[in-house]
Amino acid sequence: xxxxxxxxxxxxxxxxxxxxxxxxxxxxxxxxxxxxxxxxxxxxxxxxxxxxxxxxxxxxxxxxxxxxxxxxxxxxxxxxxxxxxxxxxxxxxxxxxxxxxxxxxxxxxxxxxxxxxxxxxxxxxxxxxxxxxxxxxxxxxxxxxxxxxxxxxxxxxxxxxxxxxxxxxxxxxxxxxxxxxxxxxxxxxxxxxxxxxxxxxxxxxxxxxxxxxxxxxxxxxxxxxxxxxxxxxxxxxxxxxxxxxxxxxxxxxxxxxxxxxxxxxxxxxxxxxxxxxxxxxxxxxxxxxxxxxxxxxxxxxxxxxxxxxxxxxxxxxxxxxxxxxxxxx
Amino acid sequence: xxxxxxxxxxxxxxxxxxxxxxxxxxxxxxxxxxxxxxxxxxxxxxxxxxxxxxxxxxxxxxxxxxxxxxxxxxxxxxxxxxxxxxxxxxxxxxxxxxxxxxxxxxxxxxxxxxxxxxxxxxxxxxxxxxxxxxxxxxxxxxxxxxxxxxxxxxxxxxxxxxxxxxxxxxxxxxxxxxxxxxxxxxxxxxxxxxxxxxxxxxxxxxxxxxxxxxxxxxxxxxxxxxxxxxxxxxxxxxxxxxxxxxxxxxxxxxxxxxxxxxxxxxxxxxxxxxxxxxxxxxxxxxxxxxxxxxxxxxxxxxxxxxxxxxxxxxxxxxxx
Ligand SMILES: Nc1ncnc2c1ncn2[C@@H]1O[C@H](COP(=O)(O)OP(=O)(O)O)[C@@H](O)[C@H]1O
Ligand SMILES: [Mg+2]
Numbered sequence: 001x002x003x004x005x006x007x008x009x010x011x012x013x014x015x016x017x018x019x020x021x022x023x024x025x026x027x028x029x030x031x032x033x034x035x036x037x038x039x040x041x042x043x044x045x046x047x048x049x050x051x052x053x054x055x056x057x058x059x060x061x062x063x064x065x066x067x068x069x070x071x072x073x074x075x076x077x078x079x080x081x082x083x084x085x086x087x088x089x090x091x092x093x094x095x096x097x098x099x100x101x102x103x104x105x106x107x108x109x110x111x112x113x114x115x116x117x118x119x120x121x122x123x124x125x126x127x128x129x130x131x132x133x134x135x136x137x138x139x140x141x142x143x144x145x146x147x148x149x150x151x152x153x154x155x156x157x158x159x160x161x162x163x164x165x166x167x168x169x170x171x172x173x174x175x176x177x178x179x180x181x182x183x184x185x186x187x188x189x190x191x192x193x194x195x196x197x198x199x200x201x202x203x204x205x206x207x208x209x210x211x212x213x214x215x216x217x218x219x220x221x222x223x224x225x226x227x228x229x230x231x232x233x234x235x236x237x238x239x240x241x242x243x244x245x246x247x248x249x250x251x252x253x254x255x256x257x258x259x260x261x262x263x264x265x266x267x268x269x270x271x272x273x274x275x276x277x278x279x280x281x282x283x284x285x286x287x288x289x290x291x292x293x294x295x296x297x298x299x300x301x302x303x304x305x306x307x308x309x310x311x312x313x314x315x316x317x318x319x320x321x322x323x324x325x326x327x328x329x
Numbered sequence: 330x331x332x333x334x335x336x337x338x339x340x341x342x343x344x345x346x347x348x349x350x351x352x353x354x355x356x357x358x359x360x361x362x363x364x365x366x367x368x369x370x371x372x373x374x375x376x377x378x379x380x381x382x383x384x385x386x387x388x389x390x391x392x393x394x395x396x397x398x399x400x401x402x403x404x405x406x407x408x409x410x411x412x413x414x415x416x417x418x419x420x421x422x423x424x425x426x427x428x429x430x431x432x433x434x435x436x437x438x439x440x441x442x443x444x445x446x447x448x449x450x451x452x453x454x455x456x457x458x459x460x461x462x463x464x465x466x467x468x469x470x471x472x473x474x475x476x477x478x479x480x481x482x483x484x485x486x487x488x489x490x491x492x493x494x495x496x497x498x499x500x501x502x503x504x505x506x507x508x509x510x511x512x513x514x515x516x517x518x519x520x521x522x523x524x525x526x527x528x529x530x531x532x533x534x535x536x537x538x539x540x541x542x543x544x545x546x547x548x549x550x551x552x553x554x555x556x557x558x559x560x561x562x563x564x565x566x567x568x569x570x571x572x573x574x575x576x577x578x579x580x581x582x583x584x585x586x587x588x589x590x591x592x593x594x595x596x597x598x599x600x601x602x603x604x605x606x607x608x609x610x611x612x613x614x615x616x617x618x619x620x621x622x623x624x625x626x627x628x629x630x631x632x633x634x635x636x637x638x639x640x641x642x643x644x645x646x647x648x649x
Contacts, residue, residue: 097555
C-alpha cells in the first residue's frame with residue numbers, strides 16, 4: 001500500500017543559541033510523511049520532538065535556528081512540484097500555516113487566548129483563511145463535535161473549561177481549515193487515561209474519515225502502539241529507529257527502543273515490572289562522539305564510543321542505527 | 330466599599346483632633362493676636378463645631394459630611410470648605426484629566442511600538458529614553474519649563490507661556506473665545522510637565538506587558554494559525570496587554586483628584602493640590618480635612634472602578 005508523499009523532511013538540523021552555548025536540539029532527522037498516515041514520534045523529553053514539530057509550520061524563532069536540511073511540501077496539487085517550506089514568506093507562509101498544516105501544541109491548554117470565546121478562536125482562523133464568515137459560523141458546531149466537545153461550550157471562555165476540554169478545543173481548532181497534516185505534540189499528556197483514550201480514538205477517526213495525515217508526538221511509546229502506522233524513535237536529536245508499528249513494537253531492534261518499551265506500561269494492562277532507563281541523555285551542548293546512546297547501552301562495545309552508527313535498512317521500511325545489528329548480519 | 334468609606338471618614342475625623350492644643354485658638358491668635366476677647370472665641374468655636382465631647386463632635390461631623398458640609402476654612406474664614414473645593418476641583422480635574430488622557434495615549438502607543446520591537450537597538454534606545462524621563466522629578470521639570478519657556482526665552486519681547494494661574498486676569502470667565510484661549514495657554518506648561526513625567530510610566534508598563542504577552546503560548550498559536558497581522562495585534566496582543574495598563578489608569582483617577590500638588594503650587598494653578606498646599610502651610614485644618622476626604626473617596630471609587638473595568642475587559646474576572 002504505497003500512499004502518496006505529502007511531506008519530506010531531509011537531514012533537518014536545528015540549534016538553539018543560548019548564553020550557555022549552542023544546543024544541538026535536532027541533529028539530523030529525515031522523515032517521509034504520506035497522505036492519510038499516522039506517524040508516531042517518540043522519545044524521552046528533551047530529545048528535540050517539539051523543536052522538530054515547530055519546523056513543520058516554520059515556527060522556529062530565535063534563539064532557535066535551522067542550520068541545515070530541507071522541508072518539502074507536496075500537498076499543493078498545482079503541478080509545480082513540491083514547495084520548500086523554509087522559503088515560504090509573507091502571505092504564502094501565512095496561508096500555508098493551518099490551511100495545509102495545523103498543530104496541537106504541547107500544553108495546548110495554555111495556547112488558547114484567554115480573552116476570546118471558544119467560537120471566536122475557531123472562526124477567526126477560518127475567516128483569515130478566506131472562508132466566508134457565514135460558513136465559518138455554521139461550522140463551529142461541526143468541528144467542536146468532531147473533537148468530542150458539546151457544541152454548547154462554544155460560548156465559553158477558556159478559563160471556564162477543564163484541561164481536557166481545552167485540549168479538545170485545541171483539537172477542534174486544528175481541524176478548522178481541513179489541513180492535510182496535523183502535528184499533535186503530546187496532545188494527551190497531563191490528561192487522565194480515559195480522556196487520553198477518547199482523544200486518541202477521535203484522532204484516529206479523523207484520519208479514517210478525512211484522510212488527514214497526523215504526526216503524533218509522545219514520550220510514551222505504549223500510547224502510539226494502537227494509533228500509529230509508523231513509528232520514529234528519537235534520541236538526542238536523531239532518529240535511531242523507524243518502521244511500521246507492528247515491526248518496531250513487536251521486535252524493537254535498537255537497544256533504546258527496547259528500553260523505551262520496557263519502561264512503559266502497556267494499555268492492554270499486562271503486568272510487568274517497569275524499568276526506567278538508567279542514566280540520562282547526553283548534553284546536547286557538547287559534540288557527541290560515537291553513538292549517543294552508548295553510555296547508557298547495556299550492549300555497547302568499543303566501536304560504539306568512537307564511531308557513530310548510521311540508520312541501516314533491516315527489513316523493508318524498518319531502519320535502525322546500531323552497530324550490534326550490523327554485526328549480527 | 331461601604332466599610333472602607335466609613336473607616337476613611339472616621340480616620341479623617343480623628344487625625345486632626347489628635348493634634349494637641351486648641352487649633353482654633355492657635356490660628357486665631359496667629360491672625361488677630363491679642364485683639365480677641367473671650368466671647369469672640371466662644372462664638373467662633375461654636376461656629377467651627379469644636380465644642381462638646383468627641384462623640385458629639387463625631388455625630389455632628391457625620392451629619393455634616395452627609396450634607397457635603399465640611400465646615401469653614403480657618404484661614405479663609407468665613408468661606409466654607411465645600412465652596413473652596415467646588416471652585417478648585419474642576420481645575421484639577423481639567424488639568425490632571427487632560428494630562429492623564431494624553432499620557433495614556435502617548436504611553437500606550439509608545440509602549441506598543443517598543444514592545445513589538447523588543448530586542449532591537451531601537452527598542453533599547455527608546456526604553457532607556459523613557460526610563461530617563463520617568464525618573465525626572467516633576468517639580469524640577471516644572472521649574473525648568475517655567476524658567477525657560479515662561480521667563481528666559483522671549484520672542485519679540487513676549488514670553489512664550491504665562492508663568493502662573495489658570496487664566497489671564499484680563500479676560501472675563503465664561504464661554505468666550507479669549508477666555509478659552511487663555512485657559513489653554515495657561516494649561517500648556519503644567520500639562521507638559523505632567524505628560525512628560527507620566528507617559529513614560531505607561532509606556533514602560535505597556536512595553537513590559539507586550540513583551541510578556543508575546544512570550545505566551547497563545548501567541549505562538551496565533552502565529553501558527555496564520556492569522557492576519559492586524560488581527561494578531563488587536564485581538565491577541567493589545568487586547569491582552571491592555572489589562573494591566575487599564576488598572577494603572579483607573580488607579581490614577583485617585584491621583585487625579587489629589588492633584589499633582591507641587592505642579593499646581595509651582596504654577597499657582599488654582600486646583601485642589603494648590604489649595605491643599607496652601608491649607609497645609611496655613612494650618613487650615615477643616616480645609617485639609619475636606620480635601621483629604623475628597624481624595625480618599627476618589628481613591629476608593631477608583632479602586633471600585635478598577636474592579637468594574639476589569640470585569641468588563643477580562644472574562645476571567647467576575648463581579649461578586
Ligand atoms: N526556546 C529554547 N531556547 C533554548 N533551548 C531550548 C528552547 N526550546 C527547547 N530548547 C532545548 O532544546 C532541546 C529539545 O527541546 P524540545 O524540542 O522541547 O524537546 P522535547 O519536546 O522532546 O521534550 C532541549 O534540550 C531544550 O532544553
Ligand atoms: Mg516537547
